[in-house]
Amino acid sequence: MVADSKSAQRPTKPAVGSAAGASGEVSAGSRYHEDYARAEREPLAFWGEVAGGIDWMRSAATVFDPSAGPYGRWFSGAVCNTCYNAVDRHVERGRGAQPAIIYDSPVTGSKRVISYAGLLAEVRILASVLREMGVSKGDRVVIYMPMVPEAVFAMLACARLGAIHSVVFGGFAANELATRLEDAEPKVVLAASCGVEPQRVVPYKPLLDEALTLTSVKPSACLILQRPQAEAKLVKGRDFDWAAMTDKARAAEKGADCVPVAATDPLYILYTSGTTGRPKGVVRDNGGYMAALLWSMKALYGIEPGEVFWTASDVGWVVGHSYIVYAPLIFGATSLLYEGKPVGTPDAGAFWRVIAEHSVKALFTAPTALRAIKKEDPDGELLKRYDLKGFRTLFLAGERADPATIQWAEKLLGVPVIDHWWQTETGWCICGNPVGLGQLPVKYGSTGVPMPGYRLDALDEAGKPVPTGTMGSIAIKLPLPPGCLPTLWQADERFRESYLADFPGYYRSGDAGFIDEDGYVFVMGRTDDIINVAGHRLSTGGIEEVIAAHQDVAECAVIGVRDEIKGEVPCGFIVLKRGVERSPADIEREIIALVREKIGPVAAFKAAVTVGRLPKTRSGKILRGTMKKIADHDSWTMPATIEDAGALDEVAAALGGRDGA
The missing domain is CATH 2.30.38.10 (Luciferase; Domain 3)
Known part of the structure; x- marks a missing residue:
């Protein structure tokens, strides 16, 4: 194209x-080009050396087998256990007292520090409970939970047994949960009674119950973590109380040891949207995943063992799998588990409070989170309350990071702001800046x-x-x-x-x-975000970059709208910063002129629409595809992952009032 x-x-x-x-000092002696060239020239030697940092039960027969699978498999013949590498080995080597997880939940007022030794104890007990429920190597377990420590225990307990976990974002709609249950065919479901949002409590158990009526797949048991904000009614014979079962196992001094698995065996399945409406189950293996994550913690993120690394995501997304749970723990860092929002828990200074209070060295979040903070506190007044002297780097991914947002954060924080790109499918960074x-x-x-x-x-x-x-x-x-x-x-x-x-x-x-x-x-x-305007192929991201540079814009989105003459024309949606008192119509005219100046008349940009908020998924991605369907008067359905359904209504109302939109 x-x-x-x-x-x-x-x-x-x-x-x-x-x-x-x-954005900080650039090293004149970066090893990036040397390492990249070696990985290209000698991939087996490069990744074989990286794998030396993993504890293998049996080493690989070959680092890469091109004859296996659709394109080959890494570390064929190796035997390992990911839970052992994430937990046990640190305890065995005298680091059991080091914090493994710091749990900070402003929505419930809870905080908890879990050492590596404490994490090992919790995971061994939960794994023994799952084993008694019939879970063994190769079985699937669906995890439907919010951002609580027990969700991490659950993932690691499955890995300990060689079972394959599939985390479904807590609060996902019943029909979406049902499709994942149908595909994964889990032996057991682990769920919480509810999730806690800044303004509401979301009961999970009724959604799980409904999902189980929609699918032919019936797990042998459901283990339910009762949260005091909304306790669930248990179905006799199917549902079991998490605390009661783990307390019983603890009293009996039970525990499960690590089960050897092949490096090429699945560690987890993570579902992502499919074009047919049927979700795609992305498979992640054990050995290759551990090697890539281990390399990335030091080389890409610049973290040392024992330092606090915070990924402000959710364990329901790939970012949470890789950089809340597995990478920090395999590497021996301390992972911060945050149950809250960038704004509203209680204010737009929430992230700065967490960084200061827990001595976070690096934060990994979505550009959407920064734009939300920028909208509420554009001048960074709330940052002045906190001392971030130990904070080194801010990493962004999940949505394109426009230069205006990066420059705003650089100026505010005085540290490098690093955008990087990866996907659910890749599991870790494709492109970045290896600090x-x-x-x-x-x-x-x-x-x-x-x-x-x-x-x-x-x-x-x-x-x-x-x-x-x-x-x-x-x-x-x-x-x-x-x-x-x-x-x-x-x-x-x-x-x-x-x-x-x-x-x-x-x-x-x-x-x-x-x-x-x-x-x-x-x-x-x-x-599909490349639009064709009278034969000219234009990037909506390029237009968004221009709009985001306007001084009054907090965030924006551009879609291509069907046009009888030009094929498509761009339409921009803008959210203004808090405190802007100028007329939205005046700002819209300025933005149209700005796009014309920076990109040219070829863009045919004539429609800028001010809205209160943009429709997004819970992971922060703007729902441009759904917005386009509304604009083109095509049929559409409410996305299962939407954060705020009212935002789509606002977009639809704005489009209905615009000629050509």
Whole structure:
């Protein structure tokens, strides 16, 4: 997909910070290029050395077997246990007293520090309970829980037994939970009675009960964590009380040891949306995943063992799996588990309070969270209450990080703000800026450079690499590095059709962007976010970048709206910063003029709409696809992952009042 108006979309040379102004010192001696080249030149030696940091029960017969699976398998023949690497080995080596998890829940007023020894005790007991419920190696267990320590215990207990867990975001709609139950066929379901939001309590048990009536799959048991905010009614013979069962096991001094599994065995299944409406079960293996995560904690995130690493996500998402649970614990860091929001628990200073109180060294969150804080506290007045002197780095992922938001955070925090790009399917970072190897210069608008093992090209529709700086479909050469999905759950052919068929020899990421002359990757949006305006292929991300630079805009989204003459025309939705008193109509006119100036008349940008909030998923992604269906008067359904259904109503009302929208 060649951009006919490439020069109109971006400057010839993307803005480069001197370490991006306030973004810290750039190491003149970065090892990135050396490590990346070695991983490309000698992948077996590179990843074999990384795997030396894992405790194996049996070493791999071969680091990579190209004959296995749809594209090959990493560490074939190796035997291991991920729970052992995340918990037991740290205790055995004298670090049992070190905090493993810090739980901070402003929505319930609870805080708890769990040492590695304490974590081991909890996981051994829960694993013994699951074993008595009939869970064994290879069985599936569905986990339907909020951000509480027991959710982490559950994941690790499954890994301990060699069972395959599938975490479903707590509070997910019953029909969506049912489809995942149907596909995973779990032996047991672990659930909490409720989740706690800033303004409401969400009962989970009625949703679970309904889901179980919608599916033919019937687990042998459900273990329910009763929370005092909304206790659940248990079904006799099927439902069991979490506390009662674990207390009984504890009193009997029971515990389960680690079960050996193949490195290529599944650790978990994580479902992501499928184009057919049937969710895709992304499979994550044990060995390759551990190796990739272990490498990333030091090299990418710059963390040392024992330091506090905070990923402000949810265990229901891939980010939570990788960087709340597995990576920090395998590496021996302390992971912060936060049950709250960036604003409203109690205010837009919540993140700064947590960083200061718990001595967080690095925070990983979504750009949406920063934009929410920026909207409520644009001048950072709430930050002045807290001492963040030990805080080193802010990492962003999950949604494109516009330069205006990055620069706002840099100025506010005075630390490097690093955007990076990855997917549910990859399990860890595709492109980023490896601060642990010596930070590279920041280029605003770029997600950084490919991590070792990822070989990227921007391709045209025929699957041919496009010239440097030209928009295309971003694809990864096979084989994918360790940590990425080897296939979909019981669906090798669907995996090939979904990811490998379009561009032979490549994994199709589904994202569009370009690669510049220095090898930096600019991810501008999903391939379906490239709009065709009278024959000109334009990135909605590029237009959003211009709009976000306006001084009064907190966040924005651009979609392509069907047009009889031009095919599509862009329509921008803007959310203003708190305290802006100017007329929205005046601001909209300024934004239209700004887009015309920066991108050109070719964009045909004539519609800017002010709304109170943008519709998003619970992970912070803006629902551009649904917004487009509303704008085009196509049929649409309420997304199961939506955070606030009223936001879509507001968008629909705004679109209904606009000519051409």
